[in-house]
Amino acid sequence: MALIVQKYGGTSMGTTERIKNVARRIAKWKAQGHDVVVAVSAMSGETNRLIALAREIQDYPDPRELDVIISTGEQVTIGLLAMALKEIGVDAKSYTGWQVKVATDSSFNKARIQSIDEAALRADLAEGRVVIVAGFQGVDEANNITTLGRGGSDTSAVALAAALKADECQIYTDVDGVYTTDPRVVPEARRLKTITFEEMIEMASLGSKVLQIRSVEFAGKYKVRLRVLSSFEEEGEGTLITFEEDENMEKAVVAGIAFDRNEARINVKGVPDRPGIAYQILGPIADANIEVDMIIQNVGDQGTTDFSFTVPRGEANRALTILREMQTHVGAAKIESDDKIAKISIVGVGMRSHTGIASTMFRTLAEEGINIQMISTSEIKVSVLIDEKYLELAVRVLHKAFGLDQAV
């Protein structure tokens, strides 16, 4: 007898047949005596269809009105799932964000949840109903509809679990858990039974797109027991995201290897080595809302310095345009970009207490003749930038070097 919050994504809700499968899965949990609250996404492709409609009207859709439109995707799936449950004899009731209500701030398209009124949901649970809540959406103080941004349904689920003090929040997705790395690149990749909250954040932000990172942060903040599971497999316990250090004692030092092919490197060469130069270069980039990831500054010759950073590949040209406009003003000798690069990161909380992890990484890559272009480290990860063509090779050799293909 537990209170479980489950989240089903767009792929799981992609057709009415799949929605019926989700209903059967929920019914099993219910039959075991659990209380179940479900957060759902829109049918896969639906949010994109709605955004495309909006863009036929406005190149940059009005943010408030866009949320009115795109929040309908989840409103359809909550109704369909409630029907599917009733059809197999399980009482259920759907809730939109405002019906719950899920209170957010007023940042349309990327709102943040402020509070959830769980009273009505508890009353339904007490009467034996499955409660189905539209993910991705909320309502601000002035009763405007808001949405939480891409992947926001994960956050909805975790926030519901936090508000209801649920025993577990289960994120059903099209993979059966978090892997040591992408199995499409390394067939020996293993599913992790557990991963720490911090590792998960690093893995997620580095391209293992299993969970929206904000939902993991939310789970960490409110100590929500979070599990990633496959919605297409009947069995399997997925990957549990843990918060207690104890549970990690026996884990390998490196938990997994993440990678990202979606960045471009920009070099600003031969700028005067004077205070404030980093801000002079990166300030306008930030003002243009371009996200900067790795940043490196090297000492160059004769009082100049070389400055490199990475940006999302799709933003590289825009960043170059901004930089070239101020090239003379900054006094840069040369500005160039390279989008044939990839970032690889090894992640593990064990790095805190183990030395030599980084050097093992560098040696392993050197042995394969792979040049490292940039390095960035944090307490629990080491990221390197390499030529994109070596990506698969690098991930494979690192996966082996850190023993990730061995059962723990």
Add this chain to the structure above:
Amino acid sequence: MALIVQKYGGTSMGTTERIKNVARRIAKWKAQGHDVVVAVSAMSGETNRLIALAREIQDYPDPRELDVIISTGEQVTIGLLAMALKEIGVDAKSYTGWQVKVATDSSFNKARIQSIDEAALRADLAEGRVVIVAGFQGVDEANNITTLGRGGSDTSAVALAAALKADECQIYTDVDGVYTTDPRVVPEARRLKTITFEEMIEMASLGSKVLQIRSVEFAGKYKVRLRVLSSFEEEGEGTLITFEEDENMEKAVVAGIAFDRNEARINVKGVPDRPGIAYQILGPIADANIEVDMIIQNVGDQGTTDFSFTVPRGEANRALTILREMQTHVGAAKIESDDKIAKISIVGVGMRSHTGIASTMFRTLAEEGINIQMISTSEIKVSVLIDEKYLELAVRVLHKAFGLDQAV
């Protein structure tokens, strides 16, 4: 400087291009200094698409959840229209039913509007905004989403006009007004400049599907000045639905000719002529939710009577099955049905003060050798049932006989 409520149907909102056209039309009214409130339908086909989705899950979709789903169609179009207005520099804001709020009873799928809170809308109008409200939807006391049934957006518009005490409620549709009869049958059919509220109700219920009948009743109750216009023509003043008798003084006696090919006649012959027989026959039909239109009972031979009535054509077989099950019990000699029939009605408030209208109708049909199977009359209409194959001929000759092809 007037306050206008406009309603645009699914065809007018059918594509983003058409929505842009609607925005331009609204902008013109706004530019003339008017305050404009708009009620919109879903894009044509969208409500049917959503119902089909629901039926993939349940043959008889749960009524509450169906309303959650189908109300999304209008939520998309309010957002798109608000964007289209902003795109051409007209400030606008969208409202769902619950945001307004449009309070209804809890009869899902066919809810009735109880009240409209117009305070927020007035505030927007005062700030120069166009207010766009989702038609067809409301919210009940327990915050459940409700819908008003097919054509409910017309009712939404009229209810908004009543709540706001608007100067006029304009229903934009794919025809440019109410005609003396269907121009596809009689090319000489004329658009009526005015039609009385009562005539409109008779015309609408008889098959001139220009306006949802409930919206006309609503307009009558709250004395809303209602006008039907084409959303595809720039000019034209459509048809005004009037309530004052004065305005009708110069009108023709017969306002128009409506017809309906969608009924079937059922005859129950040779039943005992005793009290309660009509209820015995029609009670079970009503219990099965089959709508009965015309009813006639004739005295037959030897203490028996013949009983005839019409039902929607699609329900004829179901009605026959019900009747045959109780044929012995009722003591009917014969039960038969005919779906090759059509109903023609002449409608006009002038009939109240003019005699001989019905006999002109009967004589005109007799002159063409058209047999009348059933007759039913009210204060302002005469309906006859004839063989379907004579429908076009009958409408043409009646249209001429009552001078409807002459300009008033």
